[in-house]
Amino acid sequence: MNLGNLDLNLLVSLDALLRERSVTRAASRMNLSQPALSAALGKLRKHFADELLVRSGNSYLLTPLASQLLERCALALSDVERVFAATAHFDPAECEREFTILTSDYGLSILGPDFAAAMARHAPRVQIRFEQHSPDIIDHAFERLRVTDTIWLPHGFLSDLPHMDLYTDRWVCVAATNNPAITEELTVENLRTLPWVVNYQTPTAYTPATRQMELLGITPQIQVITDSFITIAAMISGTDRIALVQERLARRISPELGVIIWPVPFDVVPLVEAAWWHPLSDRDVEHRFMRDVLASVAESVSTDPHTT
Template sequence: MPMLSPDLNQLALLHELMLERRVSRVADKLGLTQPAVSNALARLRRRFGDELFVPTPAGMVPTPLAERLAGPVGAGLALIRGALAPAPAFDPATAQRAFTVGMTDIGEIVFLPRLVQRLAEVAPGVSLSTVRNTAVDLADELAQGRVDLAIGLLPQLQAGFHQRRLFRQRYVLLCRRGHALDVARPALAAYRAAEHLVVVSPGTGHGQVDTLLQRAGIHRRVRLTVPHFVSVGHLLARSELVATVPERLAAELAAPFGLVARPLPVKLPEVEINAFWHARVHRADDNRWLRETVFGLFGPRPPGR
């Protein structure tokens, strides 16, 4: 029966004997007794069928075989120790790192401007790219490490991922300034009679608005349906259309497009906007920093702030 290859501890001992050339020094360095070092050396000699180190008055002198083993063993141990060493702490001020964040088109409007501004302030070497929730399978992309973080109303990520709520928000009525519904409390009849812009938003929970309104017995006059929120501001600014949108989106679109947000004449449930990440990066310093940055920008504010 062939003898087993030496384990890492024996190779580490061989490496230290090459450096120190004395059993007593190796014992002190490795925290072993001298008999333990001698016994380990005896096992190595049997394994290789060679003396490896010969005692002399000047110390242990390596044999030619030991000298031949020294280079590869030392390099291998260094490689293993380097792989097992703790990764250096993530320093955003000096890091050169690219992150990918999955989000909806609403997220690109609501989150990206402030997030990019913060990165420019505190992490100049960090770059950011986004992927639309409708363009990829976010669950798979997060699991494979191709997406670092996902943000939004993303029901497909509710199970199997770490998540943290950023905020809750309601839906509001959005229309151009001076519209007939630009009043403090729009009437339900006027809301029903208005011409509506409806956004069909696949892959998010925002598509539930029409279902919720129908359950409340409200049927809208739909004049235009679009597949995303990017064009909402332009369309409302130049028409008599109204839209039912999340309040954070309304806040971002109001000033640039001359729009106003008004309360809906019907109560709809609030929705939760969350950040999602995979267990594989839960303890990674760089991902934790990105998450904390997002939480700090968009999460709940401490009392008094």
């Protein structure tokens, strides 16, 4: 295919049409007239030899090909934007880029405030967008990172991607202070018999500590599943439930919740939180700047005696 014969403006039109599924709404989104976008749709239909949008009552549906193109358009536009946003000289004070970071509420609570503050000092015109990651995002991290700047995630989920380690954390158990089943210490038998609060719990989404526990023959009796690490303490308070929590997060639990921290009664592998990104971002000067700021913040967190 000869790209010189293609009008790359049609890529923008295609993205808007597939997302809006309406010529009228797509035209409004692009600040174009409806006839102009209708003409673009005609060219796209001719190029792909496919209707792309087919009427169904008062709305339009995507054809099977259009459904495939929807995600490809987003990836392609992101790559085009990276190409034309590249500059020979970079001044953080003048940068107006938005950085999108996928993380859990745990990672956000540990690094988010200090990282946002540091970015504001060095690059006041930059925007930081934090979004919650999910098992589906983690399963498709390589593709998602083409349109996202970085994902903060412990080792054990991703491989073959550029990354830098941020900090190390330990796993601890948490339980209500008045849990009658726990007396002088938390035991392996407690892990087997007490009800649990866990995160995610899908075949590909689990904490490494949970997987290690199962390898030891300890199968948790799961009673509550939550996507939020921060809500675990509230799910424990006043109940006989237990959970595995990162120590840095456990130390921040409010005393009013009546939750106590117990050592894990087996040798558990520490958690190593890392930032991961797509290889396309390796030489991006703005992305490198963002990573440098993040590395500086992570170093201060790692050496803070109140967070270890």
